[in-house]
Amino acid sequence: MKPNLYSIVNGKILTPRRCIPNGSVQVENGVITGVHERSFCAPGSTEIDAGGHYIAPGFIDIHVHGGGGADFMDAIDEAFRTVAATHLRHGTTAMTPTTLTAGKDELAETLTVCQRAMAGNTGGVRFLGMHLEGPYFALNQRGAQDPRFIRNPDPEEYQSLIDRFSGVLSRWSAAPELPGALDFARYAVSKGILISLAHTDALYDDIVNGFDHGYTLATHLYSAMNGVTRRGTFRYAGAVEAAFLIPEMDVEIIADGIHLPPPLLQLVYKMKGPDRIALVTDAMRGAGLPEGTSILGSLRHGISVIVEDGVAKMPDRSGFAGSVATMDRLVRTMVHQANIPLIDAVKMASSTPARIMGATQLGTLVEGKRADIVLFDDDIQIKLVMVDGQVLIDTL
Incomplete structure (x- = not known):
């Protein structure tokens, strides 16, 4: 044989x-x-x-920060291998390593390690290029992102990173309403990079305008973005409603049953359908480990968090600080808690993220x-x- x-x-x-x-x-x-x-x-x-x-099909996680006690922003080869091996055990066969907000030098350092990992030993998991989550975010919607590094798009910075790491940088999340955010999207899309809206204070019209300039994916829908907003006596549709109303917009959801409880998972499924939804873990280094204290982000610049109740929380428990989910858990939650057909749950964990990332052979x-x-x-x-x-x- x-x-x-x-x-x-x-x-x-x-x-x-x-x-x-x-x-x-x-x-x-x-x-x-x-x-x-x-x-x-x-x-x-x-x-x-x-x-x-x-x-x-093997599961494809297009938004993951860490697992097994390691984070991609540790910026060492061993961290990339540890995260990959952790999620491989839970059915992830391809992933998009993801950063948090950081300075340009730290982003470049992490991209350099990713470049090396993509060319060598990834622990078996395919790396589909790196996803920069930030630093071009709305400060008011920063969530657990470090406010020290949040800033508006800087052409010198993003053009340098995109040009230097062509073929490695595959996705970038930003807030489309920021000054310079549309020029940023145009440049990135022209270089073949997927742009997604995230950590945004934008309302409906801003999102529609952003979509027209390349913001075709909504990062962790519902998290760090507005729904219906009231200003004075008037109500305005927010980013969530825009994502629902733009038929061609893809969305990703952290389907751990905690970031989004089952009724919201059912609503997103009903509004967008499995061909427009990617299940993502958004997992931090605590994934695959017992609950307790952990660090969100790099060991050098990360923040202390608490992992309990199946999720990472800020130290004062005022909000979530990332997920500790794995892809098998997401599929399980969609099927057993949200009552989504298994075929569709698997599609959202495989063929839809593959299509979003242009991974046509997966x-x-x-x-x-x-x-x-x-x-x-x-x-x-x-x-x-x-x-x-x-x-x-x-x-x-």
Whole structure:
């Protein structure tokens, strides 16, 4: 039997449209070469018996800061490997490493390490380029972001980072109402970078204008943005309503059941549908560890937080300070708490984020795509993880 030829048999295959109840998937040299509606083991292949579990595309997390006690902004190779290994165990096969607000030098240092990681050992997980969350934010909507580093878009700064880290910097979140934010978006989009609105005080008209200039994704919808706002005697639609009303706008949600409780998860699903929603962990370094004290951001410049009740909180418990979720937990929450169909929950964790990030070879179990595959049981507990046709996690 050839080690680079696998047949995953006796499983329930999740496609974007349906579940194949007793199917099989063939993999050769890291590529899916067949999806069958029967349990079929290709001659000469290594058989993997799914044992009736679900066979799904690997999860894709397009907004994640850390896990396993490490944060990407620690800016060391080991931190990148630790975060990747932590989330791999929970079904994440591709991710977009994410920063917090910081000075230009610290951002450049983190991007440099990401560049090195993308070219070398990522612990098995694919890095889809780096996501800069900030520092161009509305101070009033900073959340747990460090106010010392929040500033308006600086052309010298962002043009330098974008040009220097072409191919590494893939996404940037900013507030579209800030002075210079539209010029920033135009420049970034011209260089192939995805721009998303975040930590914003913008109202509906600002968001529509921002969308027209490239702000096509809403970062952690509901968090650090306005809904309906009253000013004097008048009410105004906010960023949340704009995201709902612009049909082509994509949204990401922290579906841990805490940042957004089940009724809001159901509302977002009803308003946007699974083809426009990406599930994201927004996980900080405490993900995958016991609850207790932790640090949000880098070890050098981060802030102390408390992890309890399944979420990170500010020390005075006045607000959230990031998530400790993993992608399997998000899918589980959508299915078991928000009553969303499993096929759609998996789509929001795989094919939709793949489409948003332009990762056309990922996100679905289709012949010719890369063999990033997860197996899980009815409780969405991960049993096997395959990346590029290599089995990296196996608890079958």
